[in-house]
Amino acid sequence: MVNVTEFTPWAGLGGGLLIGLSAGLLFLLAGRISGLSGITAGLFTRDREEIQWRAAFIVGLWLGAIIYTAVTGHIMRVDAPSSLILLAVGGFLVGLGTRMGSGCTAGHGICGVARLSKRSVLATIIFFSTALLTVYLVRHVGRWS
């Protein structure tokens, strides 16, 4: 099922500025990269300080969503067009791929590009390309969704 969504340039740009500010501040203040795959995978350690800052960041994500609801008066929209099987297979590949390739949309796409990392620029080009191709195959060739 394909949901129609509206192009929202100002909300996109505004939200992007907040994400960029978050990434910039975490690096400037704490010297850490805000890659969500790295932050999540790094939770599985015995080092308490590592667990604490990572958990704090993830709790912050939820608080941010709650503040959004409190201020705007509506719950953020989450419409998942993909079937449960595609969500499960996709989630598994996201977990595996981001660890194998050391980063995700935030870690490579924003932080890596911001620190002018060749690895991250290449990774970003690759994951956008395979994602575009996958959606093309799913929606226009296989018609699975």
Place this chain on the structure above:
Amino acid sequence: MKILIPLFCGILFGLGLAVSGMVNPAKVLNFLDVAGQWDPTLALVFAGALLVALPVYQLSLRRQKPVAGDEFKQPDKDRITVKLVAGAAIFGIGWGLAGFCPGPGLTALAAFSGAAVVFVVSMLTGMLLWRFLLQD
């Protein structure tokens, strides 16, 4: 102090994902669907994020160390490996199938999205499989 900075940055990040609509897989998938219902919003999210992150990162790197930390934890920038290329390709396929990447998937849990729960549990499984079985 050690908790406050990441907590505050997490709040900004979550707010940004909510405001931009990137917690919504329908919007992300429509960005990736250039041949169909194309919604270019994600491009502006990226542009906005880089507009701030790029100068702040570059200015930060002129410092010896972060304002409230011992060192900048920077992963390798240059070495192109098979793992990097294959991992990024696999991640992109998963992203295109699910419509979630890690940040939005985690944030969408706050909206009690069942789809986000399925995604996050599967993502953690993939991460742990790599960590304990496949990583050399």
